[in-house]
Amino acid sequence: MSDNRLTILADGIADASVTHGVVRLTLAQTGPDGKPVPCGQLAVPLVQLPSFANSLLNLLKQVENRVKEQQAAAPAATPTAAQSVPGSFRFG
Numbered sequence: 001m002s003d004n005r006l007t008i009l010a011d012g013i014a015d016a017s018v019t020h021g022v023v024r025l026t027l028a029q030t031g032p033d034g035k036p037v038p039c040g041q042l043a044v045p046l047v048q049l050p051s052f053a054n055s056l057l058n059l060l061k062q063v064e065n066r067v068k069e070q071q072a073a074a075p076a077a078t079p080t081a082a083q084s085v086p087g088s089f090r091f092g
Contacts, residue, residue, distance in 0.1 A: 008027055011036070012028050014036050015038075018046055026038050026041050027041065
């Protein structure tokens with residue numbers, strides 16, 4: 001089986017609609033003029049939207065907790081370049 005995942009960097013949502021039981025979110029990136037430019041579309045079955053939204057909220061809570069932990073563990077001194085750019089982390 002081939003891996004056909006697609007990665008889209010999105011800064012926000014330009015448009016959202018529900019048609020025939022499918023939620024369509026038009027994703028947007030900030031263009032060179034500072035205005036949002038459509039960059040892709042995410043389609044989610046309407047019945048899956050609550051679960052999808054809860055997953056995003058849980059991820060946000062995990063990220064917030066991780067940031068708070070890192071801030072509490074960081075020394076009060078002026079941050080170095082390595083401290084000012086947080087490392088990536090992955091949640092299972």
